[in-house]
Structures are given as C-alpha cells and as structure tokens.
Amino acid sequence: MDQATAKPAITPEMKVAALLDAYPDLEALLYEIAPAFAKLRNPILRKTVARVTTLRQAARVAGVELATMINRLREAAGQSPGLDVSSGRSPETATPVWVDQSRVVQTFDARSAIERGEQPMGRIMAELKKLKGGEVYELITPFVPAPLIDLAAKQGYEAWFTDSGNGVVRTCFRRTAER
Numbered sequence: 322m323d324q325a326t327a328k329p330a331i332t333p334e335m336k337v338a339a340l341l342d343a344y345p346d347l348e349a350l351l352y353e354i355a356p357a358f359a360k361l362r363n364p365i366l367r368k369t370v371a372r373v374t375t376l377r378q379a380a381r382v383a384g385v386e387l388a389t390m391i392n393r394l395r396e397a398a399g400q401s402p403g404l405d406v407s408s409g410r411s412p413e414t415a416t417p418v419w420v421d422q423s424r425v426v427q428t429f430d431a432r433s434a435i436e437r438g439e440q441p442m443g444r445i446m447a448e449l450k451k452l453k454g455g456e457v458y459e460l461i462t463p464f465v466p467a468p469l470i471d472l473a474a475k476q477g478y479e480a481w482f483t484d485s486g487n488g489v490v491r492t493c494f495r496r497t498a499e500r
Contacts, residue, residue, distance in 0.1 A: 331395045333387055337361065337379055338371035340394070350397050354390050355383030357464060365438035370464070373442075378467030420457065420481050420493045430461040432488070442469055449478055452496050463488040 328343045341348055352359040358379060361367045380387040427448060431441045449458055460466065470480045473494055482492040
C-alpha cells in the first residue's frame with residue numbers, strides 16, 4: 322500500500338487537526354485557502370480549536386465555498402477531486418430582528434480564555450440553558466465559533482454572527498423553542 326492510500330480521505334467532516342496531522346504538507350495551502358486559519362500557528366489554538374473544528378466549519382468560518390476548499394486539499398494530497406458538497410448555511414447579510422442589544426442579557430468575551438488554551442464551550446452551553454424566551458446571549462471570540470453554533474443549533478438555539486475584523490467576532494444566540 323502506498324503512502325497516499327494509507328492516509329485518510331479528506332472529507333467535509335474531517336477535523337482540521339486530523340488534516341494537519343495526516344497531511345502536514347497541506348498546512349500552507351489551508352492557510353492560503355482560508356487565511357483566518359493561519360491563527361492555528363499558535364500552539365494553544367491548534368490544540369483546542371483545530372481539534373473540534375471540521376473542514377465544513379472551517380470553510381464557513383473562512384467564508385470559502387466548501388467544495389472549493391475540499392477539492393483543492395484533496396487534489397494537493399493526491400486524492401481525486403470532484404467532491405460535490407454544499408457549503409451549508411452561510412451567514413445572513415441582514416441582522417435578524419431578534420439581534421437587538423436591548424435583549425442581550427449576558428455577554429461573554431471568550432478571547433482571553435481561548436488564548437490561554439481554555440475550552441469555554443461547556444460554560445457557554447450552561448449559560449445558554451439559562452436563557453428565557455426573547456433573551457439573547459452575546460459571545461465575543463477571535464473567530465466564528467462554528468462548532469459551538471452547530472452544537473447550540475442541535476440543542477434548540479439559533480445564532481447569528483458578525484465579523485468586524487481585527488479578531489472580533491460577535492455571535493448572538495437565542496432559544497428557538499421553549500424548554
């Protein structure tokens with residue numbers, strides 16, 4: 322078996338860390354495709370964010386078409402491109418009506434915790450569970466928290482984010498159904 326067939330297939334559900342572990346030579350290409358992921362040069366972010374973020378989520382964070390990202394990575398790895406995948410939900414351009422500062426009951430700036438290598442997902446999910454109808458939780462991170470948005474959606478929350486640049490992404494969450 323040659324080296325290319327011994328390595329895992331590059332798929333939308335592959336974690337970024339698994340990609341970089343299996344294909345270290347693709348690191349520069351990943352950063353070229355999704356410049357936001359150059360932050361993964363930071364060993365702390367690499368140990369935390371890269372371990373939980375899928376390539377699907379990375380594409381969403383970077384604002385890159387998922388099929389383009391996967392196919393470029395697959396081609397560079399010697400795998401057949403031509404993967405037909407959808408990029409999933411893209412961020413809305415207009416701010417939803419429910420994203421209103423007067424409805425924000427709690428704001429958590431997770432940037433320093435993430436820089437220290439902490440994984441604040443558990444804390445954030447616990448705080449989301451305390452939301453009542455109409456209330457909004459605001460999270461500030463240095464990147465789009467795609468894994469958290471996906472987890473929250475599975476548990477009955479919707480999210481909207483805005484990336485103002487300079488490492489400031491504001492994500493608002495609200496409960497979509499009464500619990």
